[in-house]
Amino acid sequence: MQPALKGATPSPTASDEGRSAVRRRLLGYGLLVALPLLTAALLLLLVPDGGRRAVDAGLTSDNHAAAALLLAMAVVVGGARLAGLLAVRLGQPQVVGEIVMGVALGPTLLARIAPTGFAWLFPPGVIGGINTLAQLGLVLFMFGTGREAVRSSGDRVGRDGALIALTSLIVPFTAGIAVGLSLAGRFAGAAADSVTFALFVGCALSITAFPVLARVLTDLRMTGGRTGRLSLFAAALGDGVCWILLTVVLLLAQGDGMATLWRSVLLSLVAAGFILWPVRLVLARVLRSDAGLSTSLTLTIAVVGTAASSGLTALLGIHQLIGAFLFGLAWPVDPPHESRLGPSLDTMAHLLLPFFFLGFGLSVDLGDLPFTAGSLGVMGLLLVTAVLTKVCGVALAARFSGMDRKESATMGLLMNARGLTELVVLGIGHDSGLIDGRMFAILTVVALLTTLMTGPAVRRLGAAAEPAR
Amino acid sequence: MQPALKGATPSPTASDEGRSAVRRRLLGYGLLVALPLLTAALLLLLVPDGGRRAVDAGLTSDNHAAAALLLAMAVVVGGARLAGLLAVRLGQPQVVGEIVMGVALGPTLLARIAPTGFAWLFPPGVIGGINTLAQLGLVLFMFGTGREAVRSSGDRVGRDGALIALTSLIVPFTAGIAVGLSLAGRFAGAAADSVTFALFVGCALSITAFPVLARVLTDLRMTGGRTGRLSLFAAALGDGVCWILLTVVLLLAQGDGMATLWRSVLLSLVAAGFILWPVRLVLARVLRSDAGLSTSLTLTIAVVGTAASSGLTALLGIHQLIGAFLFGLAWPVDPPHESRLGPSLDTMAHLLLPFFFLGFGLSVDLGDLPFTAGSLGVMGLLLVTAVLTKVCGVALAARFSGMDRKESATMGLLMNARGLTELVVLGIGHDSGLIDGRMFAILTVVALLTTLMTGPAVRRLGAAAEPAR
Known part of the structure; x- marks a missing residue:
């Protein structure tokens, strides 16, 4: 008798166990949908006027708001998790599914097909709470990105990595500026002139999504290999430079005159120096030894420090996420202690990030994309520019560093993933009035498509076979 | 040469290491204050008009609100953590320090001594965010309380435990109703008549703070002993009954007529049955085996389920915390899997609870306590009633169950801690208009004092010497 399940041993008991494990897993996924849905269904059955009354009252009473x-x-x-699991089944990173779910819950899909349900689920009073949770999730995520950036630079991939990072940044950035200048007249936001708009498009095209990259590398078992390490290092360095560029663009866009601009630049440097020098030294001293502090105190210092650094930069007029990233850079790389801190913070960030995806999804309406030849042309132009400049630029630099053709192409494809980081940057650009709503939607589609193509393209190149070190 | 530090071995190197560990710890605590303070100081030095401008503008701009x-x-x-560490130094549970800090950051202290700083730190736009984080922390905390209640009832302390639980509940409850009836005329809230007010005071006096009790027992190394297990079991059972009573009181206070009341009672029973029967069975099936689900999926199910259950009960007009407690009761007791879930959720709840303490502190002003003979008399009456009925009632029941005098007295003193759970109940009573602001402040003081006296009193009885099983 052949066991029905792949990987199960021939004994019937083991096969039964395998089947019951699958059944349990399916039940688990089911619970994620069933609980909220049953809750709503029970409510609508038993309190026929409950839902409608709540919507009518604008959920002003404490109970209903809660x-x-x-x-x-x-x-x-629950929705983000389910979509993430579905994405993994389809060979995509989990985060892609979570992003798509966030967009689907917004005006793009849910508000279109079920406006009453949308208004009932996300009344105005709830949006503020969602944004708070999103804010907390994002600063913790940026703190993690900063820590990972430091860890990746610890690998000795020096000159080659720097060359690739520089190329991966400058080629799309220059091309983005050129394209941006030609589009500024039609798509610039209220606060942007053509120069700041073009600079922002340059930034948007040159971003590489560090965490998505790391996830793709893990899925393909490539983190140990030279290609994987090089691309992680290059992405970390490139992201750092990108955030500096973005800061300058934001300062330029505030347009308070040159004196204010220089004061802001000075303040930014003082803040960065303060976090990266005295704070870093004290942190290293405090967290150096394994026996020094309890896990819980370490965690508290991480959360308090991240919040304080973000708050500091936000007050100085620089974006709060830059402060969180800087505090991540200042955090000492210390494996034994890192292992204690990592899971809890990553778990929190992971649970909270769906609120950012939802907030993002609430602010963008992909259905509003003008499906005219002109708009589609612009989207195609941006997509082709983004992919070609990133993939070819990186691949050429990698080839120049002595990699073979397949490795170079893989490297280029890997750094083309923009994912979550790009969404953060686009959100900032939209909120600051650098780009208008249509350009926001167009660049969101570009970001999603470049991320979606990374896994399958790399897998097709057969790079997954590269042996891990 | 004698080493200066207690517990350090005589070798100079070890002593140096001990000293440097202490220094690191102190630096760590320092960072918790230094980071936010330096941030603010740097800001005020460099941007002299920044703070004031932000206050004037009501922090309406996105950057400033963030x-x-x-x-x-x-x-x-950071403040909660520091106060908690200080409390531990003073021989109190950490949570006592965190509660005191929450109250101090509100109108009671901070708004009184530094109104500008208070308005700058907690502008209206921030309060909503704080309440969201408090809400999330509270439901996770109640979920944990439910889980612990199930675990404690697993210990076979049966008949004795039930007797003690019943006594620890009925004696203060009855006395509370009597006192409440006599005070209703002066202190009842807008939504309460004398009966609901008296019932609420009864509930408030009969609460035992489950988590504070667990913490005190751990501090005194008594969790293993019979006294410790019995008091935990009795507190768990008592808290469950208390929440049922509170639900009834809240339903009575809504005063929509008997038909609505019965419908609500029916709905509550249906909701409780739904969570405790089908949901519990599915959960047990899904989470039964160690190999069944990943930690991260388990965690997601816990968070989603807690939020959905709370939302369900809130929609039905029962308080949301009761839904979270019920979902905790429905969660299977499964040690291997519990160990994976526990730390992350407890860490989150622990990091988020200070926002509840702050929200609580923002809603109460202990400085408004009328320091008249009458008010102080009421406070004294409630304090004496609370302590005497709880300590004597429990001690007598324990004596009846065959404990010796010292054990019985210890048991009574332990169950007198009201702490965090009491604050939650008081907050609900105040928000629902069952008690007015003065009674809210008075009962807060009573809750704090009964919690503060637990550790020292038990220690003085010498019960800490009881050998752990």
């Missing part, structure tokens, strides 16, 4: 917030939490976290 | 939220997060989490 209920809406909690149910929204359940739907957002 | 900065205020993040800085408030840093101050709240």
Whole structure:
């Protein structure tokens, strides 16, 4: 008798166990949908006027506001998780599914097909709470990105990595500026002139999504190999430079005159120096030894420090995420202690990021994309520019560093993933009035498509066979 | 040469290491204050008009609102942690320090001594965010309380435990109703008549703070002993009954007529049955085996389920925390899998609870306590009633169960801690208009004092010497 399940041993008991494990897993996924849905169904059955009354009252009473917030939490976290699991089944990184779910829960899909349900689930009072959770998730995520950037630069991939990072940045950035200058008249936001708009498009095209890259590398078992390490290092260095560029663009766009600009630049440097020098030294001293502090105190210092650094930069007029990234850079690389800190913070960030995806999804309406030849042409132009400059630029630099053709192409494809980081940058650009709503939607599609193509393209190149070190 | 530090071995190197560990620890604590303070100081030095401008503008701009939220997060989490560490030094549970800090950051202290700083740190836009984080922390905390209640009832302390639980509940409850009836005329809230007010005071006096009790027992190394296990079991059972009573009181206070009341009772029973029967069975099936689900999926199910259950009960007009407690009761007791779930969720709840303490502190002003003979008399009456009925009632029941005098007295003193759970109940009573602001402040003081006296009193009885099983 052949066992029905792949990987199960021939004994019937083991096969039964395998089947019951699958059944349990399916039940687990089912619970994520069933709980919120059953809750709503039970409610609608038993309190026929409950839902409508709540919507009518604008959920002003304390009880209803609390209920809406909690149910929204359940739907957002559960939905993101489910979409992530589905994405993994389809050979994509989990984060891609979570992003798509965030966009789907917004005006793009849910508000279009079920406006009452949308208004019931996300009344105005709930949006503020979602943004708070998104804010916390994002600063913790940027703190993690900073820590990972330091860890990747610890690998000795020096000159080659720097060359690739520089190329991966300058080629798309220059091309982005050129394209941006030609589009500024039609798509610039209220606060942007053609120069700041073009600079922003340059930034947007040159971003590489560090965490998505890391996830793709893990999925393909490439983290140990030279290609994987080089691309991680290059992405870390490139992202650092990108955030500096973005800061300058934002300062330029505030347009308070040159004196204010220089004062802001000076303040930024003082803040960065303060976090990267005295704070870093004290942190290294405090967290140096394994026996020094309890896990819980370490975690508190991480959260307090991240919040304080972000708050500091936000007050100085620089974006708060830059402060969180800087604090991540200042955090000492210390494996034994890192292992204690990592899971809890990453778990929190992971649970909270869906709120950012939802907030992002609420602010963008892909259905509003003008499906005219002109708009589609612009999207195609940006997509082709983004992919070609990134893939070819990186591949050429990698070839120049002595990699073979396949490795170079893989490297280029890997750094083309823009994912989550790009969404953060686009959100900032949209909020600051650098790009208008249409350009926001167009660049969102470009970011999603470049991320979606990374896994399959690299897999097709057969790079997954590269032996891990 | 004698080493200066207690516990250090005589070798000079070890002593140096001990000293440097202490220095690192002190630096760590320092960082918690230094980071937010330096941030603010740097800001005030460099941007002399920054703070004032932000206050004047009501922090309406996105940047400033984000900065205020993040800085408030840093101050709240860091301040709570520091106060908690200080409390531990003074022989109190950490949570007592965190509660006191929450109250101090509100109108009671901070707004009184530094109104500008208070308005700058907690502008109106930030309060909503703080309440969202408090909400999330509270439901996760109640979920944990539910889980612990199930675990404690697993210990076979049966008949004795039930007797003690019943006594620890009925004696203070009855006395509370009597006192409440006599005070209703002066202190009842807008939504309460004398019966619901008296019932609420009864509930408030009969609460035992489950988590504070667990912490005190751990500090005194008594969790293994029979006294410790019995008091934990009795507190768990008592808390469950208390929440049922509170639900009934809240339903009575809504005063929509008997038909609505019965419908609500029916809905509550249906909701509780739904969570405790089908949901519990599915959960047990899904989470039964260690190999079944990944930690991260388990965690997601816990968060989604907690949020959905809370949302469900809130929609039905029962308080959201009761749904979270019920979902905790429905969660299977499964040690291997519990160990994977516990730390992350407890860490999150621990990091988020300070926002509840702050929210609580923002809603109560202990400085408004009328220091008249009458008010102080009421406070004294409630304090004496609370302590005497709880300590004597429990001690007598324990004696009846065959404990010796010292054990019985210890048991009574332990169950007198009201702490965090009491604050949650008081907050609900105040928000629902069952008690007015003065009674809210008075009962807060009673809750704090009964919690503060637990550790020292038990230690003085010498019960710490009881050998752990």
